[in-house]
Amino acid sequence: MPVLNDASHVRQAVESILEQDYSGPVEVLIALGPSIDGTAELVGDLAGSDRRVRILENEVGSTPAGLNIGIRAARYPVIVRVDSHSMLPSDYTRIAVATLERTGADNVGGIMAAHGETPFERAVALAYGTKVGLGGTPLHVGGAEGPAETVYLGVFRASALHRVGLFDEDIKRGQDWELNRRIREQGGVVWFTPDLSVTYRPRSSLERLARQMFSTGLWRGELARRFPAANGIRYFVPPATLVGLVLGTLLGIAGIVQAVAGAQPWLLLGFAVPLVYALFVVGATVRYARGAGGATASRFLVVLPCIHLAWGAGFVLGFLSLARNIAAHTGR
Numbered sequence: 601m602p603v604l605n606d607a608s609h610v611r612q613a614v615e616s617i618l619e620q621d622y623s624g625p626v627e628v629l630i631a632l633g634p635s636i637d638g639t640a641e642l643v644g645d646l647a648g649s650d651r652r653v654r655i656l657e658n659e660v661g662s663t664p665a666g667l668n669i670g671i672r673a674a675r676y677p678v679i680v681r682v683d684s685h686s687m688l689p690s691d692y693t694r695i696a697v698a699t700l701e702r703t704g705a706d707n708v709g710g711i712m713a714a715h716g717e718t719p720f721e722r723a724v725a726l727a728y729g730t731k732v733g734l735g736g737t738p739l740h741v742g743g744a745e746g747p748a749e750t751v752y753l754g755v756f757r758a759s760a761l762h763r764v765g766l767f768d769e770d771i772k773r774g775q776d777w778e779l780n781r782r783i784r785e786q787g788g789v790v791w792f793t794p795d796l797s798v799t800y801r802p803r804s805s806l807e808r809l810a811r812q813m814f815s816t817g818l819w820r821g822e823l824a825r826r827f828p829a830a831n832g833i834r835y836f837v838p839p840a841t842l843v844g845l846v847l848g849t850l851l852g853i854a855g856i857v858q859a860v861a862g863a864q865p866w867l868l869l870g871f872a873v874p875l876v877y878a879l880f881v882v883g884a885t886v887r888y889a890r891g892a893g894g895a896t897a898s899r900f901l902v903v904l905p906c907i908h909l910a911w912g913a914g915f916v917l918g919f920l921s922l923a924r925n926i927a928a929h930t931g932r
Contacts, residue, residue: 709751821918
């Protein structure tokens with residue numbers, strides 16, 4: 601588990617690991633980045649109260665660096681990749697190891713079951729679990745068991761991780777997808793099973809969600825540029841939406857200028873693009889959020905465009921080879 605400035609979630613995440621009903625030996629490796637919010641003291645307390653918990657220093661602080669530090673330090677043949685925003689059900693490791701043995705896969709994983717506590721978090725969780733939010737992949741909405749492109753988190757054979765060269769530390773986001781791409785490229789199997797479902801705590805504010813989506817889109821754009829043949833069309837929908845909205849709005853403004861100048865304002869038709877998108881958001885809210893309560897539904901109206909547009913903006917910049925420069929200035 602790589603951890604950086606996450607004092608509000610890490611205790612629950614670690615406790616969910618320690619409560620696993622798996623009968624074999626277990627160690628919990630926390631790759632601790634340079635935190636300033638009390639996370640270091642908190643994980644120190646966890647390590648002091650349970651001998652299975654071991655803290656590893658992650659000076660770089662990035663997720664892939666922390667994962668690699670943990671993998672290299674691990675003593676056992678199965679690596680359970682955990683996130684500090686996630687809580688594992690008690691049978692997670694037992695089911696995952698049994699699935700590894702049954703299928704012969706190199707990596708197995710399941711569903712990121714987002715669960716929010718506030719109306720905003722519930723709106724984010726709702727968007728994550730719908731096709732209009734994050735594309736409707738099995739790791740978000742579920743599906744049939746079988747080989748997959750990627751899975752949420754992942755339970756790996758340690759030998760497979762070392763065989764493919766661990767996580768690429770140059771990729772700050774999307775490193776799971778890229779690692780799974782190498783596993784599949786070398787003949788290994790990535791296996792999805794809906795029997796594995798991990799509770800995920802979504803971001804708690806619009807600013808944090810926008811930053812997360814921008815960073816995720818940024819690195820997805822970088823990956824799409826590096827591996828164009830390995831990316832499905834769904835990755836290009838948010839940037840295409842963003843570009844369409846910008847162009848439509850600019851054309852509409854030009855139409856206003858035409859009208860003021862006394863010319864035929866046919867460019868006002870550009871406003872049809874943002875209008876259609878607004879109707880799409882309202883329609884999606886009615887369909888997916890009408891039973892969630894007024895507070896959650898009203899926030900869904902904001903959350904959905906935030907996911908699409910922040911992710912799309914990041915993708916465009918990442919695709920233009922700006923991911924490393926932006927990451928160097930923002931730390932993401």
